[in-house]
Amino acid sequence: MSLLTLIFSTGADKAVARQAFFGSxxxxxxxxxxxxxxxxxxxxxxxxxIVLFLVLTAVLTMIQAIYRGLKxxxxxxxxxxSS
Incomplete structure (x- = not known):
């Protein structure tokens, strides 16, 4: 999403270099x-x-474990x- 924002925020008449998501x-x-x-x-x-991927993986794993425990x-x- 950040890359799409960069693409459409540049002007057509000049040369630019832009970075997003902490320079990645x-x-x-x-x-x-x-x-x-x-x-x-x-x-x-x-x-x-890579850090974003690891954090999202950890959060989703925790959510799945909590859901299974509650179930x-x-x-x-x-x-x-019932008994």
Whole structure:
């Protein structure tokens, strides 16, 4: 999403270099000799992306463990109340 914001926030008439997400994503436009613009986009520093992936994985794993624990507790309570 950040890269799309960078792409559409650049002007068409000048050369720019912009970064997003703590410098991990880069979008550059460079004016060529014939007046055309060369566009490049990519990953410059993958460390913030790796940290984001690890944090999201940890959070989703915790949510899944909590959900399973609550589901098992519900089943135990239902079994206890029916007997």
């Amino acid at each position: 994503l880069v979008f550059e436009t460079v004016e060529k000799d014939n007046g055309a613009l060369a566009i490049s986009a990519g990953v410059e520093n993958p460390a913030p992306l 098992q507790r519900r089943e135990r309570l239902l079994n206890a109340s």
